[in-house]
Amino acid sequence: MHSAPAQASRLPPAPASHRDTWTMLLALTTAFALSQSWRSVAALMAAPLQSDFGLSPQALGLFAGAFHFAFGAMQLFMGIGIDLHGVRRTVLTAFPVAIAGSAVSAMAGSYGMLVVGQVLIGIGCAPAFLVCTVFIARNMRAERFAAISGITLGLGGIGMLLTSTPLAWLIEASSWRMGFWVLGAMAALSWLLIWALVHEPAPAEHNIHPKESVRQALAGFGALFTLPHTLGIMLLACVGYASFIALRGLWLGPLLMERHGFSLVQSGNVALVMSLASLFGPPLFGWLDPGPLHRRRWITGLTLLLAALFAAFAMTHNTVIDVVGPVVIGLLSGFMVLQYADVRAAYPAAMTGRAMAVFTMAIFLGVAAVQWFTGLVASVAASNGAEPYTAVLAAIGLLLALGALAFIALPQPPRGGN
Template identity: 30%
Template sequence: MSAAEPPPRGAPPAPPGTSQVLPRRAAMVVFLAFAVAYFLSALLRAVTATLSPVLTEDFALNARDLGLLAGGYFLGFAAVQLPMGTWLDRYGPKAVLLSLLSVTVLGCAAFALADGFTGLMLARALMGVGVAACLLAPLTGFRRWLDAGAQLRANAWLMMTGSLGMLAATLPVQWLVPVLGWRALFWLITALALVSMALIAWVVPHWQSDAPKTEAARAGGSNAAAPKGSYSEIWRNRAFRRAVPLGMVSFGGMVAIQSLWAGPWMTRVGGSTPLGAATGLFWINLSMLVVFLGWGMAMPRLAARGVSVDALVVRLAPFSFAALALLVLAGPALGGASFALLALYCVLATPMAQVQPVLALSFLPALAGRALSAYNLVIFIGIFFVQWGIGLGADALEAFGWSPVNALRGAMGVFGVLSVACWLHFSISGRRHR
């Protein structure tokens, strides 16, 4: 990772005198400390997909309960997004992330001790609150500590780290559960959270809280005039409003499928065994890891050549929708190979992950935490409602006499139509804006 690369074309320059760009070696060490925390966040997000068979058996869960349980993580995550943006801008990534990770420790311990659905749900919500800053804290720091080109690279490589966490939630978890049990597994994750906190406390720089005030004062204009901690400048931004449906439904829905419904799809529709589904999830997340590694190397160069994230999203997203449509239409005919189309769908949707750091670059560093947290809130509200909504839709269709297989296909098809509509809004409003 380089901390001194040319900025993407069209990125606003940093206000003079506010540069705090880290030397390359320090930037790499800080990135690795943050990466451990984001690995943990992604592991916790995706682990319910692998554990769904054993949790369903132990607690007699139906599709609605399973979707709500997985969504509980995102509900807790979303609940702290708006105050967290203000906290990040005021207190900095280190203090905020350490405080919230302590809640993660409590959530993992509570999950390991839960004796019913209510306990599991509350523990998942605590986990969501605890890891809510694992992406936004580094991105807020990178907005000040890395130049614009390096920020795109760091974001892609954080996504790669997340894919590694989701990879760990597949076959490794499937192998460990019969040996240790799922409760002992969560005690191990609790220990990992404590290790992550120690690393962050050791290497992440302290926040210079007076810098944002200086930047806003020098910049003047509407950003400086906004009330302290206000989100008014964020919500009024045209680029932000344009990206909201895409982030909430198209990208958030892809994460919902990757982190929950891909597993049940492979077992219920594809007919895979739990081990076969975990293997499929492994290959899906490995594909995502490789692709995000590639984006991390390619994005600064593409940006320097004038290839925008908007253009990548507009051109590649239709292919991801086509893969999803083929998955729904083929259904059981794909058998164990359904993971291949799921992987293709997720991989072709990855350019949408780059919308977030590009939005942050359109705001002053003093507003970066709020801009990132507001968009993250949008994404995770979408993940929660898509995860729960697909489960509700599948149960509702079964109540009307559909088979379990066709009910899940129908619910996924409805999501696909909504996802395409949100991408169309993004594409058409982008042309109007230009």
């Protein structure tokens, strides 16, 4: 008597409409936007944190890098989670850890607890952008991948707007602790939005192949590193986005306040304009994507241009250049969307999700390493009587140039792809 309903319950759900697909992507993007907010708080919290905890530039770099280290280190596990359990379950399971980390940071009574909070936030945010790229790859046309990823990156960048002038006002009106409380509350709303709106077939319903074990999934990730072109891709990934985040997420506020006497809100205004510029970069470069034949040439040229801008930025102490330079860098940073398209084209379709996870891991481990390294550079420069920001910006420019060299000098992927 119950056989018909039981059979109906086992039928796969109807494919999502175009409108539903975009609704789900926008819901997932809210978590990505919050991760953007958390990863860039150090730029405006640096001064009050240094005051409260007596932090050196090197300790400040470790604080800012802790989020990115945890974020990057968890990418392989999040990729496995997506493969085995799907986009929805992975992000809904992980994101509460970020909310808890924000509360830990807000209540931190010591530097060590502050770093623990950042690590928890990084773990919870680890799938935030990866779920978006995998969702796009699975549900959108291949030739639209760069453009739609660019739109998603741009929308996610709205999270950085929260950590510019609004966060500066909030810190001045209350404290840096309130910033963490507010971001945690917004993340809880994002979790509810994803829970209510994002639905996808269970892996068994759209995949006729047996489910992999965790060991098999890890072996699949290892296969990526046997391909000769992976190294050049990953080395550039380690420094490209890291250059933007190191400036926007850590050094911009202290630089403007110490070099030019800007107030916290004035520094926040510059960060706001830089963040606005960064919103337009990914959609712009997604639209300008030259395709697989010329894409890698564009990536190399734009990386070298960014390196030259950081070098020029380092050598001048002009107020106009120090305000306009970050805005231009924010716009150019959007070419990262071309790197995601390059990764998609460089590996077989069966490896796309894992390649995206490893690439994202390289990006954010690179961010952590660059923030720690620039903190060390700043400390060494200051101890030798040099202006620390000149040394930091020059070091970032050098890292970008070395990344571009590795990208073009090491083996290239086979021709083909989208």
